[in-house]
Amino acid sequence: MAGGQPSRPKVSRVVAGMVSVALALAAAACSTATSQPRPGETGASARTSAGTCAPPPVAPSTYPTFATPPPASVALGSGWSAVLHTTCGEVSLVLDGKQAPRSVASFVTLARSGYWSPSVCHRLTSGRAPTAFLQCGDPTGRSTADPGYGLPLENVPADRTYRVGDVGVARGDGFPSTSGEFFIVHHAFTVGSGSPVYSLIGRVTSGLAVVEHVAGVGGEDFRDDGPPWQSISILRVDVRPR
Structure with a gap:
């Protein structure tokens, strides 16, 4: 009985390894699906679907003003x-x-x-x-x-x-x-x-x-x-x- 004990951790390690591989593959698939554009989307719109936005610029200290509306x-x-x-x-x-x-x-x-x-x-x-x-x-x-x-x-x-x-x-x-x-x-x-x-x-x-x-x-x-x-x-x- 005692001689059979070491084999159990080996099985656990194998199972754990298989689970890790499965999780990694699932994560990769999810990442790929998330990064793919929606049908009909290209360029910036497709990238935005993956949730990518650049940091906001600093607000300007001045901006144009007008005395009257344009005709x-x-x-x-x-x-x-x-x-x-x-x-x-x-x-x-x-x-x-x-x-x-x-x-x-x-x-x-x-x-x-x-x-x-x-x-x-x-x-x-x-x-x-x-x-x-x-x-x-x-x-x-x-x-x-x-x-x-x-x-x-x-x-x-x-x-x-x-x-x-x-x-x-x-x-x-x-x-x-x-x-x-x-x-x-x-x-x-x-x-x-x-x-x-x-x-x-x-x-x-x-x-x-x-x-x-x-x-x-x-x-x-x-x-x-x-x-x-x-x-x-x-x-x-x-x-x-x-």
Whole structure:
């Protein structure tokens, strides 16, 4: 009986080794599956699916300001393409200068002036909040930046519903719309009667996974309206007529 005892640890070691190998293979498979892009995703959007974001840049000490809003003629009747280069990947937009000429003219002017280079996406609404969007465009990171003018409401959805991928202009105290801050919808929501509505300026055409990744991580301290837990900043915005 005593002579048979040493064989038991050997079996245990063999089993333990097999378990270790199995766990290693499972981990490798999980890592591979996590790092693979979703169907239709490439480049920055695919990398964001794996949860990779660069550290945020230092907030600028100054930013451009304007005495008056840019004329609607800058964008009137024109379609525009825009690319948000962010710390979590690229997000491409199409802007509708026909339906929202003053808001799109403002967006184009601020992008060309470097107003958002860089700027933080400082607000994520979700969960129990009445809206569901990622709000960006504040160079100070404290939602105190102001380019110097407000904007009227334009192109408000008739059904007051904002859909996934919609790009709208944020609202500010004293203005129907701000000019510096905008949002991207990550979950459809409908604005109730008596609640503020927002101007729509366009839609996301690619890179929505960037926004979905940030929204999926959630709000800071589990808040449903506050800074996103996953920091994301805009590095620059490129715009061009379509």
